[in-house]
Amino acid sequence: MKLKERLKKDFRLWARSLSDLFLKRECVCCGRQLESFESGVCTFCLAELPSSYTWVSGESPADKTFWGRTSIEKVTSLFLYNGKYRNLVYSIKYGGNIRLGIRLGRMLGEVIAEEDIDYIVPVPLHPRKKRKRGYNQSEVIGRGMLLALKENNPAVKMETGLLERKNFTPTQTRKDRADRWTNVRNAFRVNMKRAVKLSENGRVPKILILDDVLTTGATLDACATLLHEAVSCRISIATLAYVP
Numbered sequence: 218m219k220l221k222e223r224l225k226k227d228f229r230l231w232a233r234s235l236s237d238l239f240l241k242r243e244c245v246c247c248g249r250q251l252e253s254f255e256s257g258v259c260t261f262c263l264a265e266l267p268s269s270y271t272w273v274s275g276e277s278p279a280d281k282t283f284w285g286r287t288s289i290e291k292v293t294s295l296f297l298y299n300g301k302y303r304n305l306v307y308s309i310k311y312g313g314n315i316r317l318g319i320r321l322g323r324m325l326g327e328v329i330a331e332e333d334i335d336y337i338v339p340v341p342l343h344p345r346k347k348r349k350r351g352y353n354q355s356e357v358i359g360r361g362m363l364l365a366l367k368e369n370n371p372a373v374k375m376e377t378g379l380l381e382r383k384n385f386t387p388t389q390t391r392k393d394r395a396d397r398w399t400n401v402r403n404a405f406r407v408n409m410k411r412a413v414k415l416s417e418n419g420r421v422p423k424i425l426i427l428d429d430v431l432t433t434g435a436t437l438d439a440c441a442t443l444l445h446e447a448v449s450c451r452i453s454i455a456t457l458a459y460v461p
């Protein structure tokens with residue numbers, strides 16, 4: 218290790234030990250005091266992460282969410298969204314815990330490291346919401362995923378300009394499920410300039426749409442449908458958590 222890198226690492230450890238003295242660092246899941254080598258979530262909670270195992274079986278409940286809808290090759294979620302583990306998503310989404318987002322994103326990336334992904338496309342936030350929050354949590358998770366995926370495939374990229382969020386407020390009066398799914402579709406659009414670039418030279422890119430949580434699947438279905446309409450591509454989906 219170069220001297221400069223070693224000094225940088227020493228400084229980081231020193232700074233963290235110092236902050237431990239003054240700030241109580243707690244596990245976002247169980248509240249246990251974190252050791253200096255732990256970040257965001259403790260080793261115990263991480264070891265018991267309720268795996269959704271969606272990547273083991275080709276017919277997982279997560280995959281079934283999209284049956285009869287858009288063509289999706291594979292749906293992968295890292296863990297089940299229940300109990301104290303909901304705090305992981307909450308902390309990344311609303312608590313500004315960027316480091317935790319990158320770390321869990323990397324774990325999600327390791328699970329699908331064998332998949333031949335060309336582009337990671339995070340579900341966009343409305344620009345106003347992004348400005349207010351300061352970041353898009355799906356992009357943060359994507360940064361972690363890239364770290365894992367690039368080990369097998371250095372060419373993989375994150376494409377944040379392909380999908381855009383429109384200024385749209387869904388009506389609350391329509392309760393019908395089909396209506397709700399159509400409403401969500403109206404919230405997004407595809408940037409055609411970018412879409413054309415993706416399929417240059419007649420190639421069919423493999424796109425991974427990325428979101429924090431898979432609930433009804435309406436948002437992800439809307440994004441996938443619009444992308445399929447705009448460009449010839451293959452699509453997979455990944456989320457940190459899956460609501461069982």
Ligand SMILES: [Zn+2]
Binds near residue numbers: 244246260262263
């Ligand atoms: Zn814990």
